[in-house]
Amino acid sequence: MKPLRQPNTRPVITYQPRVEPAPPAHAWRVEGFKDVWMLRNRYVAFVLVGTAFRQSPPFTLPESAQRWAMQVRHENEIS
Secondary structure (H helix, E strand, C coil), X not given: CCCCCCCCCCCCCCCCCEEECXXXXXXXXXXXXXXXXXXXXXXXXXXXXXXXXXXXXXXXXXXXXXXXXXXXXHXXXXX
């Protein structure tokens, strides 16, 4: 008889934004977007929260990075 399968009990890993003192000097600002920078051929958003910048995960579209930034601003009630 087959033993019962154990459920997958691994914890769910969620993305924790990196905290940076400032956007890197080698990142290029993307025209037309408030918080989006080009970093290593990917679009990354930097949002100032408190005294440090939060860095988004890399995106392939600048609109996605800006949407992430707007969500972080809304969660932290930043204008």
